[in-house]
Amino acid sequence: MAEVIWGLATSHVPSIGAAMDRGKTDDPAWKALFDGYAPARAWLAEHRPDVAVLVYNDHANGIDLDFVPTFGLGTAERYEVADEGFGRRPVPDVLGHPEFSFHLVESLVDEGFDLTVFQELAVDHGFTVPMSVWTPDPGDAWPCPVIPLLVNVIQYPQPTAARCYALGQALGRAIRSFPGDLTVGVLGTGGMSHQLAGTRAGFINPDFDAMWMEAVEKDPARLAALSREELIRQAGSEGIELIMWLVMRGAMDEQVTRVHSDYFVPASNTAAGIALFDNRTPTG
């Protein structure tokens, strides 16, 4: 059977990728953010999985408003990096794992999660920035095949936090039921608190973010109980992206070990968070 060995939650702000692509990670505006990634990156480099599932949302690059799938899963052999209008990021395309993808789709549909299936998908910064947070220097290829799991967080009504958490739990069961022996990493991306438009633009809520960071490890059910309105009120209209962390968390065991976490304001207009959890049973 396949096993989830770690879960990584991280913001996917485009300027984090741009700072890396332009060699600005030592600039005073960015250094603390990237220093805060270092312990997680070192641990992840020592714990390379066979395959990863990355939960993210597209930002008008891979899909548009013609179709707004609430949840979607990629089944392609390869995912091209999208050109978002300023040239594609200088990072490798993403290799997929169709066999594992189709197993996940079948298992999730059987559990009542009727995902949209993407046989072709260009992945944008929502996907590639978390990949760069994980692996800053991928060279010609990312560390392993990665499967995109899309969540609509842009157009109301977004799925509820409870539904995202339940999807994560079903994803965990789907992973564990795969017949082959695979180690799996799961990434939940987006957040933390931020709002881009309206007179409330620039809103950041460090108290809520601190609560979220603590509870995502120890009491995710508490977060799953938050309503859409409460999330937008507390985390900002784009901070609702945090529901994607709950998909990751749901796929993990009830008890996880926190390897590292950090919090930084501002990455552009956003509070940026990272949290890495070890899902293996502690030994000794």
Next chain:
Amino acid sequence: MSTPTGAGRLDLPGTPVFDGDTSRRGFRMNKLFMSLRDAAARERFLADEAAYCREFGLTAEQEKAVLARDWQAMIDLGGSIFYVYKLAMMDGRSMQYLGGVFTGMGEDDFLAAMRAGGRRDG
């Protein structure tokens, strides 16, 4: 200043909610913004912005907002911030610039507020 709340499903002060009604109103304009990912489309847009707007079927109000770079009006008329941002990027404008517009603070003060830890309610 208007406080767009779409169909009014959620009414949070100063917080545009991109709901189904808003998305329906902004559909054609958002498609125009999405098209600007492509360099040839940007060239064609810049050559005759009004004609490009008509080609996408924008309303007169939406066309006026796009031509005048009235960012708040674009949001009010159904623009999604992620789509509107495509036009801003084409103009070399940052999300901090847009934040300065939406809040009325101007880019420099908005940026300073973010660097000081972000803005709070109330």
